[in-house]
Amino acid sequence: MVTGLSGSGKSSLAFDTIYAEGQRRYMESLSTYAKRFVAHVTKPDVDFVFGLSPVISIEQKTLTSNPRSTVGTMTDIASYLNLLYATIAQPHCPRTGEPAPSRSASQIREAILSLPEGAEIALRAPVFKVYGEELDVILTDVRKKGCRWLIVDGQAVDISAEVGLDESTVQNMDAVVDRFVVSHKHEKAIKAGIANTLLVGDGLIQLHVVKGASKAETARFYEGVCSATHHFVYGDIGPAYFVFNDPESACRTCGGLGVDKLTHPELLVPDPQRSIRGGCFVREAFKYNPDTWDGRMMYSLSAAIDFPLDVPWKDLAESARHAILYGIEPKKMPVRTPPDAKVRRDEHEGREVGFHGIARRIERHYRRYRQRGEASSRMEEWLDKVMVERTCPDCNGARLRATRLLFTVAGKTIYDLGQLHFDELHAFLGTVKPTGRSADAGRQVVKEIRGRLELLLGIGLDYLSLNRRAGTLSGGESQRIRLSTQIGSGLMGMLYVLDEPSIGLHPKDNVKMIATLESLRDIGNTVIVVEHDEDTIRAADHVVEIGGPGDDRRSAQVPAIADGSVLLRQAIDCRADEAAPGERKGAGRSRGTREQSEVDRRHVSARHARRDHRCVGIRQEHAGERDPLQGALETAGRHADAAGGSRRRGRC
Amino acid sequence: MxxxxxxxxxxxxxxxxxxxxxxxxxxxxxxxxxxxxxxxxxxxxxxxxxxxxxxxxxxxxxxxxxxxxxxxxxxxxxxxxxxxxxxxxxxxxxxxxxxxxxxxxxxxxxxxxxxxxxTLADSGRRDKQVQLLRAATHALPAIDKAHKWFVTRGDLDYTALWILYAATPLAQVEVIGAGRLADREVIPQAMLLNPAFFKTVYTDLLNARKTRDSVQAALDAIDGYVAGRAPMVFESILDHLRDVGEARSCREIEDHFKRNFDIGGVTTACEYLADQGLIGTASTPARLTKKSNVEVQELAFFYIGPS
Missing domain, CATH: 3.30.460.10 (Beta Polymerase, domain 2)
Incomplete structure (x- = not known):
């Protein structure tokens, strides 16, 4: 435990010295090649640090603003869930919802080869419509994957010829990926065909016996390997199939974010007192200029539906505001040139043209931006200015493609499990009884997930769920999650450095947090905590108190090293002393001077902290071993004495 | 023998x-x-x-x-x-x-x-449309260059060379339009289908002495040929702009055709259609780079024909 006044150099000791040196030495152990990919770490200004263990820092801050990071990914439980679903989940037919089998590619091949020699079989892959996409995009995509024939609602359709499919009426589509004559000499071709079909079908194959097998043989084949109605079988399903951060598994609309963006009128018009001509819109969204096409369109719209451009936005009729933002589709309006245009352009004057609205245009740009898969902070910044998030209309927040949500464990999809609070999830997994060939593996995974959940429940995070976005967690929650992950990792001999973990915690949770730190210690680690909290200090095995009031020179030294409870007792006495106003006056400083002095003192002590630290360590002793850091601690005391510093015990 | x-x-x-x-x-x-x-x-x-x-x-x-x-x-x-x-x-x-x-x-x-x-010989209408658009789009820059060299410099040889460059994609338009399979050596195929046109723009330019009149005749023939087939070869562009109803920037149009038909460079075709009065020219605000703080106007097009 490192404690002391603010500015006395606690964090400088814990983070800028011990942690920084530990990290630097770890980096030194990397190969020259690997070092090229990590940031250079400067050597802390310290003579030497003795007996360092591998060091991990856990700071109290919201860990990431990455929208792809969730509690599940932070705790690694998401990875275990993915494994669980790949192992024991029951898949379903995408069309009827009836159970469908999941097999390895080899099993599917064996099943095909069990058909009579000479039978002909077609491998088809289901093709799914994509939310908000035209059918042409899907057809082009399928074609690029090497398929020319689609079975659309039972009818064979040649994609190279078809231009007139009615998107609204199309229900089911299957691409014909390959066709074989069953024979052992074509085994390799069948193997490659299955792999290719799984690629096109996103993990699904539809098997279709064309000819060459009797009705009974065909029925037996379907019964053995496919779903009953549509003859689907899932192939080679692995954990990656359920990873929403994998582009192949992520929802095609939101790219695995679970949210979509929508223009918000109030954000688009930040100042409704202004008129359109006066610049009521966010500048990047629309700026009225009579000499541009946009200006011409706005003037034409105002003429067509009769609203003035000089009236404040708030005073415009609702219908006019709606038309400006969301257009007049499918109606058209005649093009008019504004009278205030500097250059009079008569071309297209009076021609009928459509107008889709300013909000729709932004949403269109947003969709194109997402489709291109680009990531631009400037673009995100601009979009956030005028758009708000909404749940993705395609995946409904599940972040995954629909086929992934056809897998259930005890009737729940992977998304459903992620929505449960930890206590509910823990209880639910207790009821899961894996069966079948993968039962043993499933039980192991369930046990591992439950173990990790217990750690999270132990630190008072029972109300969180795996789907919760990491960015919405408080600093304390993030820190505790990281702590539980570290405990779950089961590493020993590590040195953990924490910065004020008690901040923002309810006293009830603080007790749990202390228990977690003790767990880390108990499994054989060293924990250095920078802290002011009384309960945490009391729980420490060793306390290092840095600095003291009134004396700048002492601030960066180590005036007290004691057992937690002893120091606390003395600290509380001291606090009573400090509170006596007479003594403060005795220091001969006015309040204003004292405040000023405090600021100066912080600068001085920070400087001293970097210069005067020698070597300080705290470590729990195990099984009677002499702790090298304890030795170092004693050495620190000797250094302090030798340097003439006062090594006081029991004073704040 | x-x-x-x-x-x-x-x-x-x-x-x-x-x-x-x-x-x-x-x-x-x-x-x-x-x-x-x-x-x-x-x-x-x-x-x-x-x-x-x-x-x-x-x-x-x-x-x-x-x-x-x-x-x-x-x-x-x-x-x-x-x-x-x-x-x-x-x-x-x-x-x-x-x-x-x-x-x-x-x-x-x-x-x-x-x-x-x-099944290789089967030809599909969707593919035909895509290939016609691709061939015609390929022909347009060469035709533009031919016009430019004829008008600005009166250089008959260089104008003829650009016309000959355009001859191959135009022959593809002819052969594909006729529902035939276009070879790599497509001009002889096209000459059988439309001998008069390819005599003017190909054989005569190669074999006869080039005069201002003969080159002008070749240019006129090409202009007439493309204009006459524009509604057919550029049908998908016209369809797209008619469907969207309002103006679309070049980048949006390019993106659409890349995603929907895996075809690029259609801006050239849009410019041609605008010159022909089949679509209108407009502009939309745009930024040059992701970090630009200045707004410029990007070329855009809109449908002006009957709905």
Missing amino acids: VHDSIQQKFMAALDTLVDQVKVDRSVLAALLCGSLSHDIVWTKSDIDLVLVTVDDKKVEQSDLSLYADGVSVHAMLIPRTEFRKMVEGSVRNSFTHSFLTKGRLLYTHDPTIADLCA
């Missing part, structure tokens, strides 16, 4: 090679492509042979130069799955499709490969 003997020599070499290859269990089929399959060979020809191999990670797709009885053989080893993708996935009338379609299946151990090759 000479050609016959060369042809026989090539065929004999091919037979010998195929007899050897046939017993190779890793080769499922042999497809003769190139001149020997559908054209006349000469002494410097080689034999283009597609060998469909088994799907095996140890058998990679590769090209190989073989030597058979004094004849060079360009052998393309393609695994069965890749071959299937190539046949089914290639847009009809594309180079790959044309190359395979003109070929001849020599033998196969896998009957599904024979079925696959039998």
Whole structure:
């Protein structure tokens, strides 16, 4: 435990010295090649640090603003869930919802080869419509994957010829990926065909016996390997199939974010007192200029539906505001040139043209931006200015493609499990009884997930769920999650450095947090905590108190090293002393001077902290071993004495 | 006579090679492509042979130069799955499709490969539209250049050269438009279908003395040819702009055609259609880079015809 006044150099000791040196030495152990990919770490200004263990820092801050990071990914439980679903989940037919089998590619091949020699079989892959996409995009995509024939609602359709499919009426589509004559000499071709079909079908194959097998043989084949109605079988399903951060598994609309963006009128018009001509819109969204096409369109719209451009936005009729933002589709309006245009352009004057609205245009740009898969902070910044998030209309927040949500464990999809609070999830997994060939593996995974959940429940995070976005967690929650992950990792001999973990915690949770730190210690680690909290200090095995009031020179030294409870007792006495106003006056400083002095003192002590630290360590002793850091601690005391510093015990 | 003997020599070499290859269990089929399959060979020809191999990670797709009885053989080893993708996935009338379609299946151990090759000749309307648009879009820059050199410098030779550059894509428009399979050497095919036009823009420019009148006639013929076919060859652009109703920037139009039809460079076609008065020109605000703080106007187009 490192404690002391603010500015006395606690964090400088814990983070800028011990942690920084530990990290630097770890980096030194990397190969020259690997070092090229990590940031250079400067050597802390310290003579030497003795007996360092591998060091991990856990700071109290919201860990990431990455929208792809969730509690599940932070705790690694998401990875275990993915494994669980790949192992024991029951898949379903995408069309009827009836159970469908999941097999390895080899099993599917064996099943095909069990058909009579000479039978002909077609491998088809289901093709799914994509939310908000035209059918042409899907057809082009399928074609690029090497398929020319689609079975659309039972009818064979040649994609190279078809231009007139009615998107609204199309229900089911299957691409014909390959066709074989069953024979052992074509085994390799069948193997490659299955792999290719799984690629096109996103993990699904539809098997279709064309000819060459009797009705009974065909029925037996379907019964053995496919779903009953549509003859689907899932192939080679692995954990990656359920990873929403994998582009192949992520929802095609939101790219695995679970949210979509929508223009918000109030954000688009930040100042409704202004008129359109006066610049009521966010500048990047629309700026009225009579000499541009946009200006011409706005003037034409105002003429067509009769609203003035000089009236404040708030005073415009609702219908006019709606038309400006969301257009007049499918109606058209005649093009008019504004009278205030500097250059009079008569071309297209009076021609009928459509107008889709300013909000729709932004949403269109947003969709194109997402489709291109680009990531631009400037673009995100601009979009956030005028758009708000909404749940993705395609995946409904599940972040995954629909086929992934056809897998259930005890009737729940992977998304459903992620929505449960930890206590509910823990209880639910207790009821899961894996069966079948993968039962043993499933039980192991369930046990591992439950173990990790217990750690999270132990630190008072029972109300969180795996789907919760990491960015919405408080600093304390993030820190505790990281702590539980570290405990779950089961590493020993590590040195953990924490910065004020008690901040923002309810006293009830603080007790749990202390228990977690003790767990880390108990499994054989060293924990250095920078802290002011009384309960945490009391729980420490060793306390290092840095600095003291009134004396700048002492601030960066180590005036007290004691057992937690002893120091606390003395600290509380001291606090009573400090509170006596007479003594403060005795220091001969006015309040204003004292405040000023405090600021100066912080600068001085920070400087001293970097210069005067020698070597300080705290470590729990195990099984009677002499702790090298304890030795170092004693050495620190000797250094302090030798340097003439006062090594006081029991004073704040 | 000479050609016959060369042809026989090539065929004999091919037979010998195929007899050897046939017993190779890793080769499922042999497809003769190139001149020997559908054209006349000469002494410097080689034999283009597609060998469909088994799907095996140890058998990679590769090209190989073989030597058979004094004849060079360009052998393309393609695994069965890749071959299937190539046949089914290639847009009809594309180079790959044309190359395979003109070929001849020599033998196969896998009957599904024979079925696959039998479907190569089928031509689809969607692919035809895409290929027409691609060919016409390819012709437009050369036509523009020809006009520019004629108007600004009066350079008849250079104008004629640009017209000749445009002749190949225009011949593709002619052949594909007629529902035929376009060869790599497409102009002779087109000359059979539209001799008058290709005489003006191709034969006369090559064989007759170029005069201002003859070059002007060629330019006029081309303008008339493209204008007359614009609604057909640029149908998908007109359809798209009619469907969206309002103005769309060039980048949006390009993105649409890339995603929907895997075709690029349609801005040139839009500019042509705007010049022809078939679509209108507009502009939309745009930024040059992701970090730009200045707004510029990007060229945009909108549909002006009847709904």
